[in-house]
Amino acid sequence: MKDQDAIKLFIGQIPRNLEEKDLKPLFEQFGKIHELTVLKDRYTGMHKGCAFLTYCARESAIKAQNALHEQKTLPGMTRPIQVKPADSESRGEDRKLFVGMLNKQQTEEDVYRLFEPYGVIEECTVLRGPDGNSKGCAFVKFSTHTEAQSAISALHGSQTMPGASSSLVVKFADTDKERTIRRMQQMVGQFGIFNPAIALPFSTYSSYAHALMQQQAAIMAASHGGYLTPSVAFPATQIHQMGALNINSLPPTTMTQPITSTGLSSPPANITTSAVPSIVTPIVNGFTGIPHQPNGHPSVETLYTNGLPPYSTQSPTAADTLQQAFTGVQQYTAIYPATTLTPIGQTLPQPPQVIQQQQQREGPEGCNLFIYHLPQEFGDNELMQMFLPFGTVISSKVFMDRATNQSKCFGFVSFDNPASAQAAIQAMNGFQIGMKRLKVQLKRPKDASRPY
């Protein structure tokens, strides 16, 4: 009766005295009409001045649109007739592709050539930043879903563009709903690395950041000395607050298993079973690699004499690195004078409502650190938590092997100022975690790999 891929047309700017029978002759010249309906008001039955039209043949619709849309004005109307696919027709989302992992040099034309063999391309756009640089991805809209699907089958993962880090991605573009979800997730991500110093007046910042840093200091102290467990350091309400701030945290169990399985004693039950953010667990158990004593209070002597691997007599000892870390903590606590720890709910202003829209990732020069020999279990969030005591972390990234989804045990941390970066290097370079020592250096500038 009608084509599978027939197009329902919206006809606008129709005089209200024309009914279906009057309109038919005008449209029949482009093909057999499957359905023609003048739109009427649901309650009054009044002619709304528009109609839906479906031809039996898809081609008829295209011909009619080309011949009539905005091409003539019906008697008594001031604007030309509208003939175009109805809103109910695909808005394009089922035939529009998102193309990722493009080379940043590839233009619309390059992308067009790539997709041309698979169908009629209605739209081809390379996404660009404000500076006009390609973001390495594009949208390609085909005329049909089938064409789009065939492009996916043929091109997705089929090749790796020169300079791209992974093979070509070809998939259906996000729907509006998915886009909304994505935006929300991005905002959550922003919130996770929120930098109060940028958005808040100093007075507000100082109390907010101060309390945050106090927590971090206590975590560091607890993990270094082993004197405090998180449950001792923070009332339960406060730990929940930390969890709330720490939106990107992995579930606690994620970190707990790998670390305890290395032979260290199990953490106190209240850590593994409560809603403590994951970072508390990995740091307490994994930071020093020093087992908790049964009473939870290892002596300093134990830490300094028993916790050393054989090679530790050369270059920094565990004691040295612990001392360094303490120094780092002390440095920042000196900047933010100590006050008594009190539950967050009582001292902190509400978490900032303003969310930075811009996702600036790399810090200024001298603010970006390269960290090597991370524990296998560390993710972005754990990395960030580890460096939060030294300042505002604007980004943290652990590199993952794409094939295995395993950490490559190195990553980057960016601060908002060089002093924080230096403090972090001082405190954390050589810091022992398990059997490994962290290497913490300024990240090499992009062009510094070659002497000339």
Next chain:
DNA sequence: TGGTATT
């Protein structure tokens, strides 16, 4: 020794 990005 970075960036998987959605008009």
